[in-house]
Amino acid sequence: MKKYVYPYKVFTDREGQKFHFNAYKLLLTAVDDAHLDLLKNLESLDYERVQELITDDEQKQCLQDLSEFEMIGDEPYILQADATAFTPTSYRIVLTEQCNLACVECFATKNVNCLKTMDEETLFKVLDYSFEHNRDKTVQYCFFGGEPLIKFDLIKQAVERIEGAESSNIIKKPIFLITTNGTIITDEMIDFFVEHNFRVGVSVDGPKQIHDKLRPYKNAKGTFDDVKANYIKMYNRGVDIHVLITPNPDYLDDLPNIAEYILKNFPMKELTINTPFKYDTLQWSVDGEKYANILFEVYKLAGEYGVMLDSALSAVLGSISNGIRRRTPCSILGDEFMTLVNPQGKMSRCAQKYDDKIALQTLEKNSTDSCKNCFAYGFCGGVCPAYKALSNKPHDSNKCKFMQAVIPNLINNLHLFEETADDI
Numbered sequence: 001m002k003k004y005v006y007p008y009k010v011f012t013d014r015e016g017q018k019f020h021f022n023a024y025k026l027l028l029t030a031v032d033d034a035h036l037d038l039l040k041n042l043e044s045l046d047y048e049r050v051q052e053l054i055t056d057d058e059q060k061q062c063l064q065d066l067s068e069f070e071m072i073g074d075e076p077y078i079l080q081a082d083a084t085a086f087t088p089t090s091y092r093i094v095l096t097e098q099c100n101l102a103c104v105e106c107f108a109t110k111n112v113n114c115l116k117t118m119d120e121e122t123l124f125k126v127l128d129y130s131f132e133h134n135r136d137k138t139v140q141y142c143f144f145g146g147e148p149l150i151k152f153d154l155i156k157q158a159v160e161r162i163e164g165a166e167s168s169n170i171i172k173k174p175i176f177l178i179t180t181n182g183t184i185i186t187d188e189m190i191d192f193f194v195e196h197n198f199r200v201g202v203s204v205d206g207p208k209q210i211h212d213k214l215r216p217y218k219n220a221k222g223t224f225d226d227v228k229a230n231y232i233k234m235y236n237r238g239v240d241i242h243v244l245i246t247p248n249p250d251y252l253d254d255l256p257n258i259a260e261y262i263l264k265n266f267p268m269k270e271l272t273i274n275t276p277f278k279y280d281t282l283q284w285s286v287d288g289e290k291y292a293n294i295l296f297e298v299y300k301l302a303g304e305y306g307v308m309l310d311s312a313l314s315a316v317l318g319s320i321s322n323g324i325r326r327r328t329p330c331s332i333l334g335d336e337f338m339t340l341v342n343p344q345g346k347m348s349r350c351a352q353k354y355d356d357k358i359a360l361q362t363l364e365k366n367s368t369d370s371c372k373n374c375f376a377y378g379f380c381g382g383v384c385p386a387y388k389a390l391s392n393k394p395h396d397s398n399k400c401k402f403m404q405a406v407i408p409n410l411i412n413n414l415h416l417f418e419e420t421a422d423d424i
């Protein structure tokens, strides 16, 4: 009987305990040297031959463990099943690229002379497309910019049309999100968010001193005091609200302190950390290994405050803890994903930006041969096709380093993932 040795990599934690990471099944198992020796034998000898060679009970038990913990198995393996069809179920709609702030890292600040705004006809076309392609499904609409609240009138029109599609049973109950700088909030907007169950994400990049430097008004005045006051007002009025932090590469070491400050001062159930990237190529702008280590620290902190952390780790940990390989680098399961819609109504295969090179229609498999030998492939999902198209490089080394640092961090922080750890 043919037995396959599934691709794996061995890691050692701080206490010297060895772990086998099964790159095919995405399983992490504590092992000792006897297991690893047997696995080595199985890589060169037939299973029957190894069975004949082992004599003592301990070795027999080890061989049984290898099957039981799925390090070896009967099924042949393929490391990647690429998604070839993409169906956006989530629409991040850039209503306007205009903004009332001049944030240091933002594209809106850097391209101030060519910023566009969506018109009503384009908005309705986009919404109708979303209904047509998602019949009887839950669709997510994220109003984005620039600053989307500059076009609050368009948001109201969009919500009316979407809720109309729901009442006519074309789509299921929609999910509304908005990402805002939190500076132009009115009572009417607050009532609207509550009435339509909006999830409101407010960008706050740190305590006053840091935030004011990174996210000033156009006249250079800091925005922190206005954002904090509006945030607390929205929270007290019952808005489902949370903070998004975008780590500035210059303050990366400070991220745990920044996150702790935010957790102490801004009430919320979930904190989002955006991965900072270079807008022209989508390359991650922080060292991947360092970023992974820091995000694990933040994960621990958020847990202490009873807050969920949504970050570059989320899909990765979701994939490992469920043993489900990611088919694309921007999804956990299946082909569903978020598209970014630009003010001209053009849809991107990427949630971060639109460019003709990465338009929804320009589909291409996302794998690269180099990934097939990487133990992280299954939970990483491969090279970001948008990055590849825009940078003409085979992979983003920062992202690769991030993915490869996840398992070493995981084995040293297993207590953070009690449910997952029980399964290991």
Ligand SMILES: C[S@@+](CC[C@H](N)C(=O)[O-])C[C@H]1O[C@@H](n2cnc3c(N)ncnc32)[C@H](O)[C@@H]1O
Pocket (backbone or CB within 6 Å): 099, 105, 106, 107, 144, 145, 146, 147, 148, 179, 180, 181, 202, 203, 244, 245, 246, 274, 275, 276, 277, 278, 279
């Ligand atoms: C582009 S803004 C648009 C919405 C709104 N004006 C706001 O400030 O939240 C959305 C988010 O993208 C983040 N962002 C801006 N530039 C970024 C970059 N280069 N990399 C990652 N996130 C970035 C912002 O900090 C903000 O949280």
